[in-house]
Amino acid sequence: MKCIAVTNEKGGVAKTTTAVNLGAALAEMGHRVLLIDMDAQANLTLAVGADPQQIHATILDIILDNVLSTEEILKPTGIERLHLLGSNSGLNLAERLLPRQSGYETLLQKKLPFIGAKFEYVILDCPPFLGAMMSNALAVAEIALIPTQAEFFSIYALKNILALIRRIREQHNPSLAYRLLLTMFDQRNRIHRTLYQYLHEHFADGLLETVIPTDTRLRESAIAGVPVLHHAPKSRAALQYRALAQEIIHYVQETLAQPA
Numbered sequence: 725m726k727c728i729a730v731t732n733e734k735g736g737v738a739k740t741t742t743a744v745n746l747g748a749a750l751a752e753m754g755h756r757v758l759l760i761d762m763d764a765q766a767n768l769t770l771a772v773g774a775d776p777q778q779i780h781a782t783i784l785d786i787i788l789d790n791v792l793s794t795e796e797i798l799k800p801t802g803i804e805r806l807h808l809l810g811s812n813s814g815l816n817l818a819e820r821l822l823p824r825q826s827g828y829e830t831l832l833q834k835k836l837p838f839i840g841a842k843f844e845y846v847i848l849d850c851p852p853f854l855g856a857m858m859s860n861a862l863a864v865a866e867i868a869l870i871p872t873q874a875e876f877f878s879i880y881a882l883k884n885i886l887a888l889i890r891r892i893r894e895q896h897n898p899s900l901a902y903r904l905l906l907t908m909f910d911q912r913n914r915i916h917r918t919l920y921q922y923l924h925e926h927f928a929d930g931l932l933e934t935v936i937p938t939d940t941r942l943r944e945s946a947i948a949g950v951p952v953l954h955h956a957p958k959s960r961a962a963l964q965y966r967a968l969a970q971e972i973i974h975y976v977q978e979t980l981a982q983p984a
């Protein structure tokens with residue numbers, strides 16, 4: 725099982741869109757995937773057509789040992805091989821409850837092997853702040869996948885999440901890697917091209933080759949409650965999310981498979 729935390733301190737940068745569509749692409753390629761919604765806003769839950777009001781246990785209940793059997797709370801999404809652990813507004817309590825526990829940043833690290841055992845990929849969709857949920861996600865993930873827009877303020881904002889990643893590496897997860905993913909990219913926009921070049925020079929391997937174009941099909945698919953791969957399978961966004969899945973699979977096979 726490999727765990728990917730989709731993370732960024734900024735909201736609206738396509739974290740949830742990336743979580744659901746990367747998940748759908750990996751599932752389409754034959755992998756068993758678990759999507760975990762770690763955000764009280766439950767956007768990932770909605771994005772696969774589930775109703776947050778029908779979600780009776782969340783990742784917080786698992787972390788706090790409020791549920792005994794994980795089997796009953798992992799829901800099929802209607803898409804083959806793609807499962808969901810949904811969220812609801814109860815997750816708002818996480819930022820108050822978790823820091824009261826000792827060693828609270830590694831609580832998920834201890835639980836994920838059990839929840840994720842039957843899956844090849846577990847994808848965590850983080851909330852947009854550097855809190856307890858995000859540090860728990862980073863402490864357990866193999867890869868922090870950071871969607872970012874090719875805009876100056878977005879790139880400036882990366883320094884906070886990168887600093888958190890450095891701290892989590894030192895304290896809890898030495899092998900945590902990160903990858904930047906440019907989203908809402910417009911090839912015709914000169915600033916976008918310039919910033920891509922800048923990131924390429926400054927982050928080298930840290931920048932994914934795949935970029936996700938601006939594509940209104942993504943907004944439509946969110947409203948429809950299905951991944952864009954199913955809503956508009958031939959759209960540019962769908963093609964690029966498949967390319968992203970290939971790039972991630974390649975990384976997992978080439979890098980993570982090597983003995984340390």
Ligand code: ADP
Pocket residue numbers: 734735736737738739740741742767852907908909936937938939940942943944946961
């Ligand atoms: P986050 O989870 O980081 O807050 P979302 O995934 O919810 O971000 O995306 C924010 C909004 O932008 C949503 O309405 C989503 O449909 C839209 N969006 C995401 N990616 C793209 C894209 N490549 N092109 C156009 N719209 C996008």
Ligand code: MG
Pocket residue numbers: 739740741763767768850
């Ligand atoms: Mg989101």
